[in-house]
Amino acid sequence: MSTAACAGVRPDSAHPWVATPATIVRIDQEVPGVATYYLELCDEKARSDYRFQPGQFNMLYLPGAGEIAISVSGDPAAAGPYAHTIRRAGNVTGSLWQLKVGDKLGIRGPFGSGWPLGECQGRDVVLVAGGIGLAPLRPVIYSLSKWENELGRRVLLCGARSPETLLYHSQYLQWIEAGWQVETTVDRASPDWNGHVGAVTLLLERLRSVDASRAVLFCCGPEVMMKFSAMVALRRGWSADRIWISMERNMQCAVGWCGHCQWGPAFICRDGPVFRYDRIAPFLDVPGL
Ligand SMILES: Cc1cc2nc3c(=O)[nH]c(=O)nc-3n(C[C@H](O)[C@H](O)[C@H](O)COP(=O)(O)OP(=O)(O)OC[C@H]3O[C@@H](n4cnc5c(N)ncnc54)[C@H](O)[C@@H]3O)c2cc1C
Ligand code: FES
CATH class of the missing domain: 3.40.50.80 (Nucleotide-binding domain of ferredoxin-NADP reductase (FNR) module)
Incomplete structure (x- = not known):
């Protein structure tokens, strides 16, 4: 199983579990139930350090609601703000849906392996x-x-x-x-x-x-x-x-510590979410894994 993760620069690499404040600077309604949120990191240094690889995800934190994994959906070469396209699914995404331009949330990442x-x-x-x-x-x-x-x-x-x-x-x-x-x-x-x-x-x-x-x-x-x-x-x-x-599984720590996203021998947050098919094909056939 490959554990190679693409190197992204995290808002604070020394404390990957600590969320950094970000402001919603734009919201595009895409299709019914899906919108793209453009997030700008509030801290200037975090903003200039931030890079992501295609396929990596951030953890978005809404105080009082929870934290969810969302892929970065914009152009990796652009300096930000960073696009996150989100489908309204349940509790946290439903709370996010109530937010408007100018509101703040927490962000940590990027995490995981990117597309090769x-x-x-x-x-x-x-x-x-x-x-x-x-x-x-x-x-x-x-x-x-x-x-x-x-x-x-x-x-x-x-x-x-x-x-x-x-x-x-x-x-x-x-x-x-x-x-x-x-x-x-x-x-x-x-x-x-x-x-x-x-x-x-x-x-x-x-x-x-x-x-x-x-x-x-x-x-x-x-x-x-x-x-x-x-x-x-x-x-x-x-x-x-x-x-x-x-692959997708519910996430908590996103850094391979809690085991919440375990899928067979892999932790999806650390070893994935992008996997080479020949390495994981046997696990796709295991119901409920
Ligand atoms: C690496 C990764 C990247 C992701 N990228 C995106 C993204 O770019 N855009 C996006 O909209 N979502 C993405 N997701 C899924 C997103 O994290 C979930 O939809 C979100 O956690 C749901 O939270 P909630 O509290 O709103 O819903 P919940 O209340 O947790 O769930 C509501 C309903 O959705 C189902 N559900 C929850 N999570 C998932 C999931 N991961 N897959 C399928 N069904 C689920 C639940 O079973 C329940 O029926 C990603 C997930 C992972 C692991
Ligand atoms: S979310 Fe904690 S190990 Fe993956």
Whole structure:
């Protein structure tokens, strides 16, 4: 099991459990039930030190409500404020939903391993995203869009429940202009939808523009979707060591101390959330792990 974590600079690396205050400077409503919060660290030094790798997450702390893991969804090359795209799920995200621009919360991070962008060098790259799973992949899109001759084809396959829940829809044209082939599918079509209907794995099944034997695949979404995407990819000729998925479990410490996020022999906060498929495939088949 790989324990290699990408180096990010934490607001206070010596005290990774201590949250740093941050101000909400902008909120973008994305799709129903999902908004992107742009957070600016209040401390000037923490602000200038902060860096993250695509795929890493922060812990957001709301006093009186709790603390949750949220991926950083913006451009790693930008100096901040830092985007966090959040789906309203329960207690903490529901409390976050009540906040407005100018309000403060606590932030600590970044934590975890990032997507291995170095593996993309000279290869075709396929990103497979289900719903909010596009949020941790968006920094990959920003980063790889700046690569010029080092990549083969760039493909983004997105699945959503319905056309109006396709995340970051307004950016697709920009990504296409940056060289991405963007394909979308929905579970339930609306009357004016003339795109694909069905699981995102169908898009992967039909994809012919990449050389599967040499391509890299990064996948993020519901666990079952990632498992089936990996199965399809293997059938299409991908090698298991070029498939990466991002796992989720409830987190507490986020630094490998409490065991709360344990998944088989791995702690998702420390050893993941991004894992190479061949290293974790046996655990995906264990129910309730
Ligand atoms: C590494 C990592 C990165 C994440 N990145 C994002 C992100 O970018 N955007 C985002 O919106 N969410 C993300 N999440 C999920 C987010 O942490 C949870 O949705 C959040 O903790 C829910 O907290 P809550 O108190 O609002 O809901 P709770 O009251 O804890 O739960 C409400 C409902 O949601 C379910 N639930 C809670 N957590 C999860 C989860 N992790 N996966 C699936 N179902 C869950 C519960 O079972 C319950 O049914 C990430 C999680 C991890 C571990
Ligand atoms: S959240 Fe504590 S070990 Fe991962």
